[in-house]
Amino acid sequence: MPEASPLTAKIEKVAPHQDSAFQRLYRINVSTTAQTVADLPWPSNWPEQSPQESLQLRLFHLNDIHSKVMLPDPIKGDTRVMAQVAARVKQARLNAADQAVLFLSAGDDHTGEVYDELLGYSAESFVKSLTYHAFSGAGLDAATLGNHEFDRGNRVLQQALQRDAAFPVLSANIAASSVLTQDDYAAAIIGTINGWRVAIFGLTSTADTKTHLPDDPDFRLVPAQTTLENFLPALAEKVDLVIALSHLGYQQQGVFGDQQLAEWLAQHIDVPAIVVGGHSHTRLHEQGYSKDHQYAGVPVVQAGSWGSHLGEVQLQVNADTLNVERAELHPIVAHDTKTTAPVLVDEAYQAQVIAPVLAQVDALLNEQLAPAQENAALTKPEVLAQRYVGELALANFMTDAIYQQSKQSLATDVDVVAVNASSIVGGLPLHTPITFAQWHSVMPYADSLQRIELTPAQLRELVQSNAQRIVRPEERDSLDLTDFINRGFLHFSGSLRYRIALGSTPTQTRVTDITLHGKPLSAFEGQTLTLLVGDYIASGNQGWRGQNLELWQTNAIKGFDLKALPRTHLGPQFRDVVVDAMRASATDPLLQAKRDGRLHVSTD
Template sequence: MDRRTLLKGIGLGTLASTLPVSAVAQNTQHKDNQIGFKRAPVNHKGDLEAIYVPSTDGEPLNLVGKQDFDLRILHVNDLHHRLMSASERGDTYQMAQIAKQVSSARSASGDNEAVIFVSAGDDHIGSEFDELLGLAPTSFEMSAVYRAYSAAGMDMAVIGNHEYDKQTEIAQLQISQDARFPVLSANLVGSIFDDYHYPYAVGIANGIRIGFIGLTTDEAIYTQTATDPNLTVSSPQKALSDAVSLLEEHVDVWVILSHLGYNGDLLGSTERHVLAFGDVDVANFMRKHSTKPASIIGGHTHTVLNERQLEPRNHFGTASIHQAGAYGRYLGEAIVKVRNGQHQGTEAKLLPVLPGHGEGKIQQPEDYDAAFQATYITPIMASLQEKLGEHLGRTDNIETISVATNDIDRYIGESAIANFMNDAVVHQSQYFPSGTVDIAVFNATGVKGLPVGQDITLGDIYKMMPYADDIVLIDMTGSQLLAMLESNIKRVYLRSELTPFGGDQDPRGFLERGFLHFSSRLRYGINTGENSVENQLVDVTFDDKPIDPDQLFKVAINSYLANGRGNWAGNEVTLGLTRPAKGFSIEGIAKEASIETGLLYRAELINYIKNAAEGKINQQTGVKIDGRVTVS
């Protein structure tokens, strides 16, 4: 009988038989400035033998420390619901590969070692599995990713900004129904569902006292919504400081689950986010304010760190920073070594998740845990099969709609797919209770391509438009519209900046400078300079007439932009530019007066394809480059 069985009892065979984790209120201060804790359920498939969480009716911790140990931290971040995926190269079983690597590491662990498995957030939103989350609590079926994590032995996770893309009540259902592990955030406060996550926890693994703290970014997260008006993201620095001062004497090692983002040296690449307080700040804080080794397990920026070893840029004395890219391309590994109570060093590397290959272009048996795939992932896929396999129509044989072509077009000018989406929403707006819109807008990063000359299913639309954006209506004056366009032209990428043309920016990725696409009645030109910040706006018309600054326009935007995401909160645009370009606040206009339609951009596009387009996805139904944007 191994150590885990001795300490935790016989592991339960199915997820249905495990107990959900349910959190408690976070106001846990006791008299004499002590903090109260109580035991929380552990994931019996994980490596933590006990978990202590803050509780109003708990007791102070009285745990014995350990002087000699190795803590192996296996970590993922920004999986975005990619449990498995298919491509021209073949099927990739991301989650089944990760589960195999976690299981193998635990089986091989020594007597003085613990192996924990953690996530740094943004586990949801970005694949067809989002369909199982439903559009409202009444249609929620499951969190496929939390269910899979639980089966793979996840020990702890943090709430990322995309966990709240749908209603917060759906977020708490994700946790209460399918997370058999604690979910943390010390600075996400005020929600009516606060009692479903913890700020921090102390976990015990092979006698090692591990202090876990969760931190969530205030960037690109839905807060203060109509259904959860007091939900806010407080200062991560203060939350971190408070947690460390309370737990320092009770832990041997720290694991900071940070969905704040990496703000260190990116070795020549343009940073994706400008962060007021990021992982480097967390590492410096831990180095100065704790005597215990700290591993900052990061997410949010999709950064590939420590691919072969712990890089010097991520080493801060007793603190280190780790991140494993995104979408399950890697499983990160960090090993913290402590001897005689002193930090001896931290090692790190990334374990690659192999793409589909070989005969039949599928994963080979040696690549993944076939039993895990069959037991947990296949049933989830089966529940989606009928829905995702629904036939919607057929694309013409036009290259502009392909994934490869659109990946480039969406960043450098017109995108046939974006044109199709926006024009479809304008058409569908005739059925909106609030009336027809003049202009529809969508951000470049949310637009992918479609198979060319093939039958199209619902699943293909999910791949083309992976994010569950609602339609929000705002009124803009002509002067505001012109100011938005002035900002937008600074955000377009020059062809020379992209990797296919010798640049360093990969258009297959998430290049969030914030470039926007518009429906057909709005037309304009961009005279390019040596750098996009030098670009000039020319020839702006609406219905072939110059824009009247005083005219009101009814504009359909997506909820991503309405919340200031994609660098549309008024901040300067800096990513890859020679100097900052003036920003524009779509968020500010939406906060003044907007209508939340409750309609999904994707759903309206699907309705358009089914009805007005009669299943035809071609130039006649709107998939075209028509000169609404000229770049010269």
């Protein structure tokens, strides 16, 4: 394994794409710990100041598209997400007149659709990043690296960056990598638009990004504040407008997010700024621009998730002020191939850019894994309503499939398998054979399995911590159960059974009657037990690294530190092992997908 590449400050000229508003464009890389922008030799003939007239800037933005480039549906009609986005951006550029048009993505462009299988799991198996390919064809000006860009390892990401991203991809807070070089990504870009000097920099979430990857053990990030303090004030002295392309999240409790970023920008730089955000899947300014999402004069925008909307903000930039003239979210029209409503779609883009890639995955998409289902407990409404509140039939099937496959395909003994509730994002249709594409939509994330060693006492602590994370009856009306509730609530294989007594608050929640392999947990004292779980949770995300949890009416409960336990990376993806079990089944593999009482929840 090569040593981590040194991150040194440098600036280099690059060519803007043919439809870009930038006349000149430069990539900037900075060291997160040493050199700053002030140390860089600046480009010759860089303008000393902005023009007298204002800059009219029309900014389109996406975030958290999660590979939803196109959503096929042979019955209701396909949703051509990126063809609709490309059409609107293209139209704006053609009609720009004295406006400048930029198109940006705030990250999490991958992980969420079957097209991710084209990424493979190694540099050798990589075929294509459909999302980056689609962005390139639509004239994206820049994207930031979201946490899910790293899901399949940095060698896969490097292939996507080098082969499919014809635009700058940004992250200013990568501190070290043995794989990614500064030719693969940049901290920021600067460019000129009609004499105006514009900087765009990227930030990646440190809370949810997989680090210490098997293919890049030296990979790490530093907190956003460290990076900002190091390079941004010096950069801001050279430009007239700063655009923060942030994958930190909006109003994320207990972390430095977009609100704090906006306030930091207002306090530490003297030029106008805007935060284009992602990560939290938030829809901002859906009913028009609202100053509720402006902090110390710095606006924050975000456009939902999963290809639901394209954001647009119209800005007037003057020498020292920024005025938001308009902001809105354009809904992506569902099932546009069969709707009778007028839809703006770039048909040529769909045919020339998207369709040839889709043809490469047709056979995989349509592989049948199970016959038609009649089990309403497996449908999407039922799954989304139950995944955070108690036992879930679909999770039982998944964890039991892994448990049963552990000795055959994983060649390891295992006591318990766990799956994160928020990694299950959908359900299965009734009366329709189950295909690979449909199963992928249920569990789209590329979590690789990790084998964790723990004592019976530690397993008891883990189960107790898990019980405190459950969504309680008193809070259900205030939460959207169809959205992500990032508490890290886990579902377990049938080898582990237990009861949760909720009590009146999470502090009073207690676990009782824990059994393992049909015996009281106390019968295993003195033994080392094994837990299989995806690497996202094994890495301590969603409150599994010992930090305080944000729970109903309290943040005083410390979560269990799963990250501190000994673990072994097994390699196979959680979803792939489940799919292999379905393929190997001689009967309908989903017949056993039911609630069997392994978890009992009472209000005692």
